[in-house]
Amino acid sequence: MAQDDDSSLKKLQTMREKVNWSNEKERYPFIHDLLYNMIKTWKGPLPNFRNMFRTRDMDWLFTESLNHMHNVDDYYLGCPFVVFVARCGYRDKPEVDEKGKPILRRTTPLHRAAKQKNYRELFKIYNWFNANYTDEDGFTHFHAACLAGCDDVVGQFLKLGQDPDCLAQKFAYPPLHLAVARGRDYVTQLLLDSGADQNRANADGFTPLHMLSFSEFPSLEKIFFKINVEVTP
Numbered sequence: 001m002a003q004d005d006d007s008s009l010k011k012l013q014t015m016r017e018k019v020n021w022s023n024e025k026e027r028y029p030f031i032h033d034l035l036y037n038m039i040k041t042w043k044g045p046l047p048n049f050r051n052m053f054r055t056r057d058m059d060w061l062f063t064e065s066l067n068h069m070h071n072v073d074d075y076y077l078g079c080p081f082v083v084f085v086a087r088c089g090y091r092d093k094p095e096v097d098e099k100g101k102p103i104l105r106r107t108t109p110l111h112r113a114a115k116q117k118n119y120r121e122l123f124k125i126y127n128w129f130n131a132n133y134t135d136e137d138g139f140t141h142f143h144a145a146c147l148a149g150c151d152d153v154v155g156q157f158l159k160l161g162q163d164p165d166c167l168a169q170k171f172a173y174p175p176l177h178l179a180v181a182r183g184r185d186y187v188t189q190l191l192l193d194s195g196a197d198q199n200r201a202n203a204d205g206f207t208p209l210h211m212l213s214f215s216e217f218p219s220l221e222k223i224f225f226k227i228n229v230e231v232t233p
Contacts, residue, residue: 011038013047015034034081035080035081049085049090050090055095062125066109082125091125092108092125092126094106104133107136108141110141111139114147130160130161132166134171141157142166143178145157149182154191172203174197176192176196180212185219192224192227212224
């Protein structure tokens with residue numbers, strides 16, 4: 001019985017050992033079997049993904065699982081993989097430089113997820129909120145959290161000293177603009193309470209107040225009105 005219980009783990013280990021991870025073509029049958037078969041029928045002890053895969057290989061697996069969400073029939077296949085890995089206890093650990101500080105110039109699967117509206121489970125994995133990873137466009141994990149309305153994640157970033165305006169990054173749309181555009185009431189409140197600049201323009205020349213004028217979120221108007229009343233002498 002014990003042998004049957006750990007058959008899934010042994011199968012994954014065997015499959016992993018047979019793959020040449022430097023050859024991308026060899027990886028695809030592996031992830032296809034993992035997504036379509038193994039996690040659906042998993043039995044026995046959960047795998048320790050950190051001991052089995054390098055960080056860059058895990059990033060590739062997450063990214064490819066998201067790729068499977070492009071087609072309507074496959075839309076939900078990516079998310080169960082992320083949920084499964086998070087349930088297994090896997091958490092991302094940032095690489096550090098010679099001074100021991102996290103290397104933040106790194107495009108992660110979370111940047112990709114932000115464009116597919118599949119964030120929350122990945123924030124359980126990429127949960128170093130003092131490491132605000134940024135992609136080549138200047139889009140950061142903090143931007144993604146504001147866009148998604150992940151209140152708790154935004155709060156954690158701000159608690160650890162995150163600049164609410166992300167001035168060090170050159171992304172075209174500040175976090176406050178993203179929160180307003182998506183009608184994220186609580187995130188908007190958090191950003192404003194933390195000193196986000198409501199007069200800062202985005203790449204199109206619009207401030208958050210401009211965006212309010214053509215938004216469909218009246219609750220946001222109340223938030224901005226309250227903030228402005230409080231700061232008016």
